[in-house]
Amino acid sequence: MKEDVLGHYDSFVQMISEVSSFVQKLNAEMLGTESPYDHSLKVLSEKAEDLKKDKFMLMVVGEAKSGKSTFINAYLKKDILPMDVKQCTNAIVEIRDGEKYRLIATYADGTIKVIDNDAEIGQFMKENAAMDDEYREIPVSLINSELLMKWQDKPESEDDINDLLKHVAEDNIHRLPQEEYEKKIRKYIRQRKGSWRQLVKTIVIEYPFEDQELKGIEILDTPGVNAEGKVGDITNEFVEKANAVMFLKPIAGSALESSSFKKFLNSKSADRNKNAMFLVLTRAANENGKNTEEILQEAFKQFGNINEHQIIPVDSKAELFANSIDGLSSDELKRKLMELKANKEIDSFLLLPWFESNGDKDKYLDEVRKLSNFEEMRNRLNLFAHKHEYLALSGFLDIMIKVSDQASAIISELVGTLEQKAEDPHQLNEKLQEKKRELDKVTAKINETIQEISEKYTLPEVGEIVKKTGEVMSEYAKEIAAVDNSGNDGVEQLQKITLRKLDILSAMAEELQKNIVSECDERLLDCSKEISKDIDYRILKPNLTTEAVDAIKAKCKSDSYETKVVKSRSKAPLLGLAGMLFGPIGWGVAAGSAALYGLGLFENTEYVSEFSKSKYFDEVKAELTPKVARMKSDVESLLQDFAVKIINAYTNALNGNAVRLKKQYDAILQAKLTAEVLQEQIRQGKERREKLNSIFLNIQRIKSGIDKNVE
Numbered sequence: 001m002k003e004d005v006l007g008h009y010d011s012f013v014q015m016i017s018e019v020s021s022f023v024q025k026l027n028a029e030m031l032g033t034e035s036p037y038d039h040s041l042k043v044l045s046e047k048a049e050d051l052k053k054d055k056f057m058l059m060v061v062g063e064a065k066s067g068k069s070t071f072i073n074a075y076l077k078k079d080i081l082p083m084d085v086k087q088c089t090n091a092i093v094e095i096r097d098g099e100k101y102r103l104i105a106t107y108a109d110g111t112i113k114v115i116d117n118d119a120e121i122g123q124f125m126k127e128n129a130a131m132d133d134e135y136r137e138i139p140v141s142l143i144n145s146e147l148l149m150k151w152q153d154k155p156e157s158e159d160d161i162n163d164l165l166k167h168v169a170e171d172n173i174h175r176l177p178q179e180e181y182e183k184k185i186r187k188y189i190r191q192r193k194g195s196w197r198q199l200v201k202t203i204v205i206e207y208p209f210e211d212q213e214l215k216g217i218e219i220l221d222t223p224g225v226n227a228e229g230k231v232g233d234i235t236n237e238f239v240e241k242a243n244a245v246m247f248l249k250p251i252a253g254s255a256l257e258s259s260s261f262k263k264f265l266n267s268k269s270a271d272r273n274k275n276a277m278f279l280v281l282t283r284a285a286n287e288n289g290k291n292t293e294e295i296l297q298e299a300f301k302q303f304g305n306i307n308e309h310q311i312i313p314v315d316s317k318a319e320l321f322a323n324s325i326d327g328l329s330s331d332e333l334k335r336k337l338m339e340l341k342a343n344k345e346i347d348s349f350l351l352l353p354w355f356e357s358n359g360d361k362d363k364y365l366d367e368v369r370k371l372s373n374f375e376e377m378r379n380r381l382n383l384f385a386h387k388h389e390y391l392a393l394s395g396f397l398d399i400m401i402k403v404s405d406q407a408s409a410i411i412s413e414l415v416g417t418l419e420q421k422a423e424d425p426h427q428l429n430e431k432l433q434e435k436k437r438e439l440d441k442v443t444a445k446i447n448e449t450i451q452e453i454s455e456k457y458t459l460p461e462v463g464e465i466v467k468k469t470g471e472v473m474s475e476y477a478k479e480i481a482a483v484d485n486s487g488n489d490g491v492e493q494l495q496k497i498t499l500r501k502l503d504i505l506s507a508m509a510e511e512l513q514k515n516i517v518s519e520c521d522e523r524l525l526d527c528s529k530e531i532s533k534d535i536d537y538r539i540l541k542p543n544l545t546t547e548a549v550d551a552i553k554a555k556c557k558s559d560s561y562e563t564k565v566v567k568s569r570s571k572a573p574l575l576g577l578a579g580m581l582f583g584p585i586g587w588g589v590a591a592g593s594a595a596l597y598g599l600g601l602f603e604n605t606e607y608v609s610e611f612s613k614s615k616y617f618d619e620v621k622a623e624l625t626p627k628v629a630r631m632k633s634d635v636e637s638l639l640q641d642f643a644v645k646i647i648n649a650y651t652n653a654l655n656g657n658a659v660r661l662k663k664q665y666d667a668i669l670q671a672k673l674t675a676e677v678l679q680e681q682i683r684q685g686k687e688r689r690e691k692l693n694s695i696f697l698n699i700q701r702i703k704s705g706i707d708k709n710v711e
Contacts, residue, residue, distance in 0.1 A: 098206025
């Protein structure tokens with residue numbers, strides 16, 4: 001597959017070169033000094049070299065203090081990157097599989113340094129991949145990249161400094177007073193201006209990966225993304241070259257939709273395959289399970305262009321701690337925990353599992369690893385690693401398709417313009433009038449028909465949505481009012497009527513949605529070709545099932561018994577008892593008692609519970625009626641939102657049509673060249689476009705086969 005892709009790449013580059021020469025020869029103004037795909041071709045060339053070397057780069061990016069270094073160290077089970085710092089310098093750290101632990105550093109002036117001693121590597125990383133305390137509060141990576149490495153030995157520019165200060169204004173994440181923040185930046189620039197050669201640009205670390213699946217992947221640790229989702233020039237170069245991007249963001253803090261990740265994703269990763277991106281939510285052990293799940297669900301909705309299985313919450317501290325205690329005995333672990341607790345050097349989430357595991361080291365280790373969730377992270381990365389080579393090919397072809405689209409669009413636009421210019425004035429005038437009529441029709445639809453459709457369905461009280469649902473509720477009220485509440489099957493009738501009306505409401509919602517779309521299709525020109533095929537119909541299921549009704553009936557039935565009082569009279573027991581106890585005297589006493597209580601009779605009171613059918617019916621009715629009303633309200637809300645969304649979509653499509661027609665109208669006005677000269681140019685343009693389209697189809701065919709191994 002790789003050889004097939006690279007073979008098509010060679011012919012593709014040759015064809016693109018021909019297209020560029022042809023377009024520039026005919027109309028240099030269309031492209032300006034540089035073709036819109038020149039940069040993409042450069043990236044494509046670099047990726048072609050990586051493909052030949054089987055090089056795959058996974059870039060790890062994130063906001064400041066997102067825990068990138070801690071995550072990488074925890075995953076690789078070795079403290080490769082310094083973690084006790086607020087930020088790193090501008091150095092790109094590339095970690096790849098190697099036979100032994102080794103560091104290769106490239107300085108800003110091109111000097112290369114190689115270190116293969118563990119202690120020296122650790123010291124070098126602390127000195128060069130971590131910022132000293134004095135400048136932790138300023139964005140050193142951007143300053144180095146945007147100023148010092150560009151200036152080199154040139155005199156400093158006050159304009160450049162002022163531009164930088166504006167650029168990094170939002171990166172004051174430690175909330176220093178603005179004057180102090182800018183003063184510290186200027187001090188750093190003055191101190192480091194003459195020592196730009198000592199700035200480390202990239203660091204390569206070779207390390208024997210334990211995980212066999214990752215041996216073909218290079219991990220890139222980069223400086224943090226700033227508040228606007230921007231990165232420095234050095235990082236930006238690597239982002240474009242990277243085959244996959246893993247963005248780390250703390251699970252707590254700013255909302256996902258307002259984060260720099262959203263901005264970074266839109267600007268740098270919009271065209272990437274969703275299987276070539278990860279979102280890792282760090283510090284997950286600080287959140288309870290419910291919060292974590294809610295944040296995950298929100299992330300799934302916010303970032304649909306990332307595979308859901310590659311949005312993962314983890315806790316690197318938990319994993320690092322688990323790695324550090326793996327070889328300890330239970331007693332050693334207990335002593336370590338108590339010591340860390342006494343010194344206030346341990347997070348509370350690491351202590352609770354110890355008490356829950358009753359001092360069992362293995363159980364405790366299992367619980368801590370569950371908190372870290374790195375097993376899931378490894379599973380997902382292993383699965384990703386299985387297909388990373390296909391992802392590299394697919395991403396490479398994506399760029400070819402993008403370039404092909406751009407080149408084809410340029411040729412199509414040029415050929416279209418030439419075809420318009422090739423007509424005689426009479427034909428051009430007829431086309432102008434036709435375009436004007438089309439524009440007028442579109443304008444009328446925008447100004448009149450859209451409003452009519454909207455009012456027909458969405459007006460309160462008289463709109464189709466409110467009318468239809470109101471009719472159903474009216475029928476429901478009549479039908480349940482007619483049910484005999486004392487009959488044996490009254491509740492069953494009530495249940496059948498209720499469930500039937502819920503189904504009617506659900507079906508009505510679907511029917512009205514289709515009616516709205518159908519009317520828009522019929523009355524709004526040919527927008528349906530652009531809109532209808534992409535409409536997402538909402539299916540609103542009844543919020544009441546037979547099982548739920550049965551549960552309601554059971555509850556109401558138990559509440560529908562009424563207590564009644566039953567009284568009776570009795571004499572024999574007392575008289576008999578008196579006779580037995582007292583003989584003749586007893587009979588005299590009994591007789592006296594009988595006289596006292598009324599001719600010898602005693603009154604007994606009993607309480608009897610009886611089932612009330614009417615109460616049972618009323619109870620069930622009281623439970624079901626508001627649920628039908630709620631369903632009606634939900635249907636109306638759904639349909640109102642749907643109508644607004646669909647009408648807006650058609651409006652946008654109409655506006656797009658208007659813009660397109662206006663462009664065509666303007667193009668016709670500019671037709672100046674003669675038909676004879678233009679016809680040959682048109683023929684050549686179509687010929688090249690056909691060749692380009694043929695290559696494009698081949699690329700798509702190859703990509704389709706490759707993507708079967710990716711999904």
